[in-house]
Amino acid sequence: xxxxxxxxxxxxxxxxxxxxxxxxxxxxxxxxxxxxxxxxxxxxxxxxxxxxxxxxxxxxxxxxxxxxxxxxxxxxxxxxxxxxxxxxxxxxxxxxxxxxxxxxxxxxxxxxxxxxxxxxxxxxxxxxxxx
Amino acid sequence: xxxxxxxxxxxxxxxxxxxxxxxxxxxxxxxxxxxxxxxxxxxxxxxxxxxxxxxxxxxxxxxxxxxxxxxxxxxxxxxxxxxxxxxxxxxxxxxxxxxxxxxxxxxxxxxxxxxxxxxxxxxxxxxxxxxxxx
Numbered sequence: 001x002x003x004x005x006x007x008x009x010x011x012x013x014x015x016x017x018x019x020x021x022x023x024x025x026x027x028x029x030x031x032x033x034x035x036x037x038x039x040x041x042x043x044x045x046x047x048x049x050x051x052x053x054x055x056x057x058x059x060x061x062x063x064x065x066x067x068x069x070x071x072x073x074x075x076x077x078x079x080x081x082x083x084x085x086x087x088x089x090x091x092x093x094x095x096x097x098x099x100x101x102x103x104x105x106x107x108x109x110x111x112x113x114x115x116x117x118x119x120x121x122x123x124x125x126x127x128x129x130x131x
Numbered sequence: 132x133x134x135x136x137x138x139x140x141x142x143x144x145x146x147x148x149x150x151x152x153x154x155x156x157x158x159x160x161x162x163x164x165x166x167x168x169x170x171x172x173x174x175x176x177x178x179x180x181x182x183x184x185x186x187x188x189x190x191x192x193x194x195x196x197x198x199x200x201x202x203x204x205x206x207x208x209x210x211x212x213x214x215x216x217x218x219x220x221x222x223x224x225x226x227x228x229x230x231x232x233x234x235x236x237x238x239x240x241x242x243x244x245x246x247x248x249x250x251x252x253x254x255x256x257x258x259x260x261x262x263x264x265x
Contacts, residue, residue: 007228023228026221033214041207042257049260055199056261059188079178086171093164118178125182 013095018088025085032078039065059129066129079122087111151237159240163220166213173210201262208258212251219243 011019040057047053053061065071091111094100100107148156180198184191197203223239226232232239 023225026218027225030218030221033218037211037214042254045257045261055196057195057199059184059191059195062184082174086167086174089167090171093168118175121182122178125178125184128182128184 010092014088014092018091022085022088022092025081025088029078029081029085032074032081035074036078039071063129066126072130075126076123079126080119083115083119083122087115148237150234153237155237155240159220159223159236159243162216163224166217169213170217173213199261201264204258204261208251208255211254212247215250216243216247219246 005013014022044053044056044061048056055061066075088111091108094107095104147154180194183194220240220243223236223243226239227236
């Protein structure tokens with residue numbers, strides 16, 4: 001029987017900065033994901049229920065929202081932070097698996113490449129609503 | 132690497148907490164990983180769906196109308212539950228990092244579970260018109 005890692009052990013395995021940034025990004029994501037889910041799922045719910053609006057999410061609705069600088073900032077921050085948090089979390093899990101842990105540097109580089117590539121792809125997708 | 136394979140595979144077993152005498156700490160940890168991996172999977176699907184906007188507004192709307200049918204609204208509730216648990220347990224972990232309430236970890240785990248169920252229930256209640264619309 002073994003215990004989940006203590007805070008000290010996590011820092012030792014992941015490295016201080018990945019450990020610290022996982023907490024900072026997680027904390028920020030509580031608010032960003034909260035706003036994101038509220039805006040996409042609940043703010044327009046009344047209009048859909050009353051029949052004033054066909055669906056909660058359609059191209060024109062997203063386009064109007066992304067015409068505001070605040071939502072451009074929120075969506076791009078969300079994309080970057082959620083990719084960092086998600087892939088850093090995967091790294092934490094993989095570091096406990098021998099074959100990945102033995103090639104930690106290569107794995108970390110691979111995850112960064114995947115993250116940056118996905119950010120560019122996601123940003124390109126978002127720009128369809130903005131430009 | 133300062134850690135060998137043996138010390139790195141620490142989570143093979145179910146672990147009993149010395150303060151509460153329960154396995155809630157292990158379950159909290161396990162559910163954090165389960166929801167985390169599920170949310171990463173969802174994230175890539177989510178980005179793929181949004182990228183259909185590049186094929187034009189009509190393509191995006193066609194896909195999004197399907198994804199707002201009752202079946203997917205119900206799936207969204209599972210997504211909300213996963214996000215809520217992951218966020219609430221994340222706050223629980225942050226408290227422990229600050230040295231707060233470590234001995235009350237089991238109680239905090241049950242508070243996370245309760246809040247996840249209650250808030251998902253409220254979200255589900257307000258989503259009922261979307262699930263049962265004709």
